[in-house]
Amino acid sequence: MKNLCWMLLGASLLTACSPAAKMEISGTLNGIESDTLLVNHRSVDGGEARLDTVPMLNGQFAFNVGDSVLKQVYIYAKPSGNGAVSMKALGLVLLPGRPVTVSGTLDDYRLSGDAFYEACNELNEQLRPCITKLDSLSKVCMQMEVDGIPADSIRLAYAPSREFLNRMQDLRCDFIRSHADQDVAVYALSRDLSVEKIGEMLDVVAEPVRTGVMAPLYRQVKDGYDKEMARRAAAERVKEGNAAPEFTLKDLKGNDFTLSSLRGKYVVLDFWGSWCGWCIKGVPDMKKAYAKHKAKVEFVGIDCRDTEEKWRKAVEEHDMPWLHVRNEGDPDVSVLYAVRGYPTKIVISPEGVILKVVVGEDPEFYTYLDGLLK
Structure with a gap:
């Protein structure tokens, strides 16, 4: 029966790769011990990420990711047993109606099937020497850590990485300039550029490319850039001693x-999410602090980056008795308060002045609150 299953799988793979039944993503990957791939994919213009499992036979695979929309796809090898998922991932942007064929390994691969994918190869090949150098440095430094070498020495050994990272930034920018009228310019714009470089390159991409098939990805990059600029501006305002920005959720x-x-009361704004491990770990201590001080202070949980369903479920499941609101992103209150890490807790005076900002699940918050409200 097992052999019959493999025969049927092989037949399905061959059929899937035939012109009559072309799959969106197919190909052959070498160097993978597992017989199963993990495929994480998300529509660029929104929606939750999905994780699918895809069988392999002799390194061959073929699958569809569903809706015919622009998607970001990451392919991993499924670990055997209880092993952790490898950090090696094959990442690509899948254009609607343009199947892609993959060949090589997870960290050294080629794409084919469309001029866009061939152009992605061109960029990847330009970056590969720097990536190889960075990988080598990382391996050396990880071994130094295993060997108990002091952290200062490890940092010194990794210092040359800055040269390669800067070189990669320059290569990406040069590539965007030379391919400004091609869809691949947006792909390059979305791949590990610094905020400053993104700001320089946004207007380099030709207008027809910005509004064509890559428009959702271009908007995603630009929205991220705009939010970062707004967050940096907010950071100048959201400081201890300044007025807390008004919002409605x-x-x-x-x-x-x-x-x-809530003017006239002390307020704690707690920026959190059900996906944030440290936020959830901190719930018991938050409940103790709330029970101790609820006569003098109002806690306001501001949920971020969750669906409404996950938000409601988390509040109920963890029995969090304080006031809860959801930050849907329009306006984005996490940007308004320059939030960069979760959880972030902000203590506000009865007069509406920011008294304390604590990033992370830090005992400092509870110590400060006890001293303030004693």
Whole structure:
């Protein structure tokens, strides 16, 4: 029966790769011990990420990722047993209606099937020497850590990486300039460029490319850039001693909650998410602090980057008794408050002044709150 299953799988792979039944992504990958791939994919213009498993036979695979929209796809080898997923990943942008064929290994591969994918190869090949150097440095430094070498020495050994990282930035920018009228320019724009370089390159990409098939990815990059610029500006305002920015968000009952409605009370804004491990780990301590101080302070949980369903489920599951609102991103209150890490807790005075900002699940927050409200 097992052999019959493999025969059927082989037949399905051959059929999937035939012109009559072309799959969106297919090919052959070498150097993978597993017989199964993990495929993480997400529509560029929104939606939750999906994780699918894809069988392999003699290194061959073929599959569809569903909706015919622009997608970001990452392919990993499924670990055997209880092993951790390898950090090696094959990443690509899948254009709607343009199947791609993959060949090589997870960290050294080629794409074919469309001029766009061939152009992606060109960029990857230009970057490969720097990536190889960085990988070598990382391996050396990891071994130094295993050998108990002091951290200062490890940092010194890794210092040359800055040269290669800067070189990669320059290569990507040069590539965008030379391919400004091609879809691949947006692909290059979305791949590990610094915020400063993105700002320089946004207007280099030709207008027809910005508004064509790559428009969702271009908007994603530009929105990220705009948010970072807004966050940097907010960081200058959101400082201890300054007025807390006003905002209005929906609570669990669908009613509007406005920060100024709590004027006259101490307030703790807790930026969190159900996906944030440290946020969830900190819930028991938050509940203790709330029980101790709820007569003098209002806690406001501001959920970020969750679906409404996950938000509601987390509040109920972890029995968090304080006020909860959801940051849907329009406006993005996490940007308004220059939030860069989760959880972030901000203590506000009865007069609406920021008293304390604590990033991460840090005992400092509870010590400060106890001292403030004693």
